[in-house]
Amino acid sequence: MSNLFEQKLKVVNIGLESFQDALAQTGVESLQMDWKPSLPVDLESQKTIQSHKEKIEIANEKAIHCIQNAKPVLIGMGKALDVLPNMKKNMFLHAGPPITWERMCGPMKGAMMGAMIYEGYAQDAKEAEQKLASGEIEFSPCHEHSAVGPMAGVISPSMPVFIVKNTDKGNLSFSTQNEGLGKVLRYGAYSEDVIVRLKWMEEILYPTLKAAIESLKEIDLKSIIAQALHMGDEVHNRNRAGTSLLYRIIAPAVIATCENKDHMVKVLNFINGNDHFFLNLSMAACKCTMDSAMNIEGSSIVTVMARNGTDFGIKLAGTGSQWFVGPADLPDALFFPGFTKADANPDIGDSAITETGALGGMAMASAFAIVQFVGGTAADALRYTNEMYEITAAENNVYQIPSLDFKGTPTGIDVRLVIEKNILPFINTGVAHKDPGVGQVGAGVLSAPALPFQKAFNELGKKLK
Amino acid sequence: MDTLGKIIKGKYFDSVSLMRVSKRIAEQEGIEDSSIVMGTHENKAILQTANLWLPLFEGTGDNDLLVAIKGKKAAEVITNVDAFLEELRPKAQAGVSAPRPKSLSKALELMPEANLAIISIAGKYAPLEVEKALDNKLHVMLFSDNVSLDDEIRLKKIAQSKGLLLMGPDCGTAIINGTPLAFANVVNRGNIGMVAASGTGLQEVSTLISNMGGGISQAIGTGGRDVKKEVGGIMFIEGIRLLAQDPQTEVICLVSKPPHPEVMKKIAEEVKIAGKPCVAIFLGANPKEVESFGIKAATTLFGAAQMAVELTGKRVEGFEENIVEMAKEIKAKIKPEQKYIRALFSGGTFASETQLIWQEYLSDIYSNAPTGSSLKLENNLISQKHSVVDLGEDEFTVGRPHPMIDFSMRVKQIKEEANNPEVAIILLDIVLGFGSNMDPLSEVKEVIQNNNKKVCFVASVTGTEADPQMRSKVVAGLREVGVYVLASNAQASELAAIALG
Numbered sequence: 001m002s003n004l005f006e007q008k009l010k011v012v013n014i015g016l017e018s019f020q021d022a023l024a025q026t027g028v029e030s031l032q033m034d035w036k037p038s039l040p041v042d043l044e045s046q047k048t049i050q051s052h053k054e055k056i057e058i059a060n061e062k063a064i065h066c067i068q069n070a071k072p073v074l075i076g077m078g079k080a081l082d083v084l085p086n087m088k089k090n091m092f093l094h095a096g097p098p099i100t101w102e103r104m105c106g107p108m109k110g111a112m113m114g115a116m117i118y119e120g121y122a123q124d125a126k127e128a129e130q131k132l133a134s135g136e137i138e139f140s141p142c143h144e145h146s147a148v149g150p151m152a153g154v155i156s157p158s159m160p161v162f163i164v165k166n167t168d169k170g171n172l173s174f175s176t177q178n179e180g181l182g183k184v185l186r187y188g189a190y191s192e193d194v195i196v197r198l199k200w201m202e203e204i205l206y207p208t209l210k211a212a213i214e215s216l217k218e219i220d221l222k223s224i225i226a227q228a229l230h231m232g233d234e235v236h237n238r239n240r241a242g243t244s245l246l247y248r249i250i251a252p253a254v255i256a257t258c259e260n261k262d263h264m265v266k267v268l269n270f271i272n273g274n275d276h277f278f279l280n281l282s283m284a285a286c287k288c289t290m291d292s293a294m295n296i297e298g299s300s301i302v303t304v305m306a307r308n309g310t311d312f313g314i315k316l317a318g319t320g321s322q323w324f325v326g327p328a329d330l331p332d333a334l335f336f337p338g339f340t341k342a343d344a345n346p347d348i349g350d351s352a353i354t355e356t357g358a359l360g361g362m363a364m365a366s367a368f369a370i371v372q373f374v375g376g377t378a379a380d381a382l383r384y385t386n387e388m389y390e391i392t393a394a395e396n397n398v399y400q401i402p403s404l405d406f407k408g409t410p411t412g413i414d415v416r417l418v419i420e421k422n423i424l425p426f427i428n429t430g431v432a433h434k435d436p437g438v439g440q441v442g443a444g445v446l447s448a449p450a451l452p453f454q455k456a457f458n459e460l461g462k463k464l465k
Numbered sequence: 466m467d468t469l470g471k472i473i474k475g476k477y478f479d480s481v482s483l484m485r486v487s488k489r490i491a492e493q494e495g496i497e498d499s500s501i502v503m504g505t506h507e508n509k510a511i512l513q514t515a516n517l518w519l520p521l522f523e524g525t526g527d528n529d530l531l532v533a534i535k536g537k538k539a540a541e542v543i544t545n546v547d548a549f550l551e552e553l554r555p556k557a558q559a560g561v562s563a564p565r566p567k568s569l570s571k572a573l574e575l576m577p578e579a580n581l582a583i584i585s586i587a588g589k590y591a592p593l594e595v596e597k598a599l600d601n602k603l604h605v606m607l608f609s610d611n612v613s614l615d616d617e618i619r620l621k622k623i624a625q626s627k628g629l630l631l632m633g634p635d636c637g638t639a640i641i642n643g644t645p646l647a648f649a650n651v652v653n654r655g656n657i658g659m660v661a662a663s664g665t666g667l668q669e670v671s672t673l674i675s676n677m678g679g680g681i682s683q684a685i686g687t688g689g690r691d692v693k694k695e696v697g698g699i700m701f702i703e704g705i706r707l708l709a710q711d712p713q714t715e716v717i718c719l720v721s722k723p724p725h726p727e728v729m730k731k732i733a734e735e736v737k738i739a740g741k742p743c744v745a746i747f748l749g750a751n752p753k754e755v756e757s758f759g760i761k762a763a764t765t766l767f768g769a770a771q772m773a774v775e776l777t778g779k780r781v782e783g784f785e786e787n788i789v790e791m792a793k794e795i796k797a798k799i800k801p802e803q804k805y806i807r808a809l810f811s812g813g814t815f816a817s818e819t820q821l822i823w824q825e826y827l828s829d830i831y832s833n834a835p836t837g838s839s840l841k842l843e844n845n846l847i848s849q850k851h852s853v854v855d856l857g858e859d860e861f862t863v864g865r866p867h868p869m870i871d872f873s874m875r876v877k878q879i880k881e882e883a884n885n886p887e888v889a890i891i892l893l894d895i896v897l898g899f900g901s902n903m904d905p906l907s908e909v910k911e912v913i914q915n916n917n918k919k920v921c922f923v924a925s926v927t928g929t930e931a932d933p934q935m936r937s938k939v940v941a942g943l944r945e946v947g948v949y950v951l952a953s954n955a956q957a958s959e960l961a962a963i964a965l966g
Contacts (some may be wrong), residue, residue, distance in 0.1 A: 004580055004581070004604050004630065004641065004642075005641075005642060005682075005683060005707070005711050005713070007580050007642075008578075008642075009580065009581060009641060009642050009644050010576055010578050010579045010580050010581070011579065011580075011581045011582070011583055011646075012569065012572045012573070012576065012579045012581070012582045012583075012598075012603065013582075013583045013585075014569075014582060014583065014584045014585070014586055014594055014598075015583070015584055015585030015586040015608065015609070016585040016608070018900065019583050019585060019608075019646070019647050019899075019900070022645070022647075022899035022900065023644070023646075025899070025933070026644055026645065026651070026899075028644050029576070031566065031572055031575060031576045031579070032565055033565065033566050033567070033568075033569065033572050034565035034566065034567050035567070035586055035594070036567065037586075037587075037590045038590075038593065071528065220526070220527050220528070222528060223527045223528055387567070390567055390568055390571055398528065406478075406482065420568070421567055421568045422567075423567060
């Protein structure tokens with residue numbers, strides 16, 4: 001018996017708060033726990049996972065090692081058809097887990113229709129819709145081609161993509177160029193101006209950037225992200241610092257390599273005018289990082305969180321390529337003038353790869369400029385990040401949060417902790433209109449739905465058995 | 466002079482932090498110059514200009530930390546660089562008010578020396594949290610009920626194997642190191658140690674001991690099922706063992722319903738090993754049988770308190786109530802058609818005790834929780850003849866706080882009983898202390914005042930002067946509205962029975 005009678009009583013109170021009030025009155029040190037029941041999971045899986053604790057911990061350490069050591073660098077650009085693994089001429093990629101045309105949400109259908117017109121596969125929206133419904137285009141998740149796309153995340157064969165390499169493991173990842181805000185393809189808009197912009201991005205922006213990047217050989221994305229966190233970005237909903245840092249690196253190279261002054265000016269102004277230009281690169285950096293922890297047997301670390309506007313899907317390091325899917329929720333958002341929650345589409349986009357990779361909602365405490373999304377005070381932002389440490393396996397060795405005395409960002413979501421503590425990853429996001437063709441209507445935050453995590457936990461248990 | 470270098474790969478520090486480390490290095494004795502920078506192109510140039518460039522820095526990049534130290538003691542200081550960098554890491558989250566922990570692991574990070582968990586979450590979730598607490602070497606007071614017997618046994622065995630207390634499930638009261646936990650009273654500290662499988666029983670005996678001038682060393686609750694055959698008295702026996710070892714404890718006092726015979730045997734053995742004087746109130750057990758085990762047997766909670774205090778060598782004075790006189794007074798007030806007593810209790814143990822006392826004076830006793838020769842009420846909500854109603858039973862508490870907190874059900878019942886021409890006396894228990902209603906007078910005074918012409922009110926008040934409600938204040942308030950207030954439930958029950966006997 002540890003001699004309780006000879007110790008000073010120190011109490012953790014789990015439940016009725018009045019018991020703690022009484023302790024406070026009697027001068028006893030006590031701590032009230034904010035208790036919630038664990039998420040329900042299969043008893044068998046729970047037992048297996050409990051009994052394999054050591055094995056899982058070792059696997060997770062391995063996964064965290066891969067994540068911490070990953071070094072994503074931008075090494076070049078190419079056309080999707082040429083560089084994406086297993087890309088086909090009649091294949092359109094999309095955000096989130098696999099989905100059929102029938103179940104696609106409005107903005108994703110809109111983006112697919114826009115891509116049909118952009119590729120010249122259809123003359124107008126109506127024809128595009130017919131052809132898409134007929135099954136002549138194959139749909140596949142970006143994530144299954146080492147790629148990520150924000151919002152609808154549509155990547156069609158002739159779209160240019162960035163190529164990012166994890167120099168630690170050598171694996172590649174890909175993402176498109178960011179179009180800017182408002183009426184854009186990724187939010188489901190497909191009007192003529194959207195297509196014209198996409199064509200300009202393919203014909204002018206792409207070759208100009210490609211030449212500039214090639215002249216630089218590589219751009220260290222991890223270092224840009226680390227600095228951006230110190231400059232008030234959380235690198236998902238706020239990318240102003242990241243974009244600025246990228247601009248400082250790339251602008252001289254554009255000037256050095258671009259012979260057409262008109263193109264040069266337009267390209268630089270385009271990047272300069274789009275605070276989110278860096279988003280697609282931070283996403284690709286996170287993808288490259290998290291892919292390095294794929295297929296580590298027994299690991300309970302989440303490697304993918306992605307939404308297609310209908311479903312929310314996740315993958316674990318220890319369960320291979322399997323998706324665990326549940327319905328996507330509506331974000332809690334601030335809306336642009338003229339729009340309300342009734343216009344919002346459920347959560348959409350591969351951009352939750354940033355949260356999976358220790359950024360975005362995980363790093364909310366870095367981004368005081370956007371605390372309006374989480375309650376308006378700096379304390380709210382700190383609270384969000386602090387809570388995320390409860391469900392992550394490590395603190396990042398490179399990404400730091402100044403307001404937490406440079407503590408590393410919460411890194412590596414452990415599905416076991418999500419289940420046990422019933423705390424779900426916190427995601428920052430843009431909000432698309434639910435109808436095709438409209439575009440962005442706001443931005444906000446939400447917690448990931450529980451179901452995919454419960455399914456993943458159960459499957460991990462089965463696999464370990 | 467030596468210049469030594471070191472590379473730390475894959476760690477990023479901002480330049481301000483690194484300057485602080487640089488300063489730390491420069492402050493060390495025997496150091497002439499130093500630099501600690503990220504391996505960017507610009508920084509490398511600075512190192513070269515400063516004459517601190519070393520061949521080993523070739524091939525490093527932006528995310529590598531380069532350390533160069535020049536001086537006699539360079540070799541020694543360079544080994545401290547990791548520690549200097551570690552100093553930059555946060556000790557605590559400065560300036561951030563700690564959020565409430567959502568998990569035990571987080572709670573223990575914030576309070577690493579915690580030694581007790583009080584758990585009062587819904588019963589179906591409780592076992593998991595109990596197990597976590599035990600795994601983390603915390604003693605546990607488990608207030609929650611609706612925990613299965615299997616879980617109780619399993620968890621108590623875990624606790625036993627780790628040398629930890631698991632008080633409960635359904636443990637409402639304990640006093641550890643002088644601190645009242647959950648529903649408990651502020652009592653004197655002293656040399657009487659208690660183990661109780663009954664919450665109200667523990668409250669009544671501990672407050673009486675305190676009021677009689679004695680004191681409590683420790684009062685360990687076990688939950689009512691501990692003394693059943695299935696659980697086998699695991700924690701009851703553990704409790705006795707602890708009190709035996711506790712130098713503060715000179716007298717042991719046990720409170721419970723009659724333990725299962727097998728458990729009784731084990732208790733007796735443990736008491737013998739303890740070698741300390743022991744008094745027990747096993748409500749409803751044959752005192753002779755208990756005495757045969759070498760344990761002093763009381764027949765009431767009051768009696769147990771008195772015997773325990775006397776065993777410490779103190780005399781108990783001023784607790785004799787003039788019950789015969791008071792009974793005469795009551796008799797004079799009641800009409801011939803007023804034949805029955807209705808006891809409306811918030812404490813389950815009192816319901817048992819009262820029935821056992823009445824059974825010596827009265828017949829036709831009914832209860833929703835019958836003990837001894839009492840009969841079960843046909844309808845728990847409707848009193849019959851002499852009735853003892855435990856308002857803490859499920860039929861009254863579903864969707865409502867415990868009657869020690871919420872008096873509304875009792876007030877309603879008082880009105881009904883008072884307007885029944887057959888009812889002569891209403892017997893009440895008022896339980897004070899933490900957890901209970903903070904102002905019980907305001908709850909019952911009015912309904913008693915409005916009805917004290919129709920029926921007589923008899924009550925006991927369980928509590929001490931040090932309780933937040935202050936016993937004397939509550940007693941005075943009740944007496945103001947004509948209530949016969951006695952020191953204990955046993956005496957109050959006896960008074961009511963004699964008045965009608």
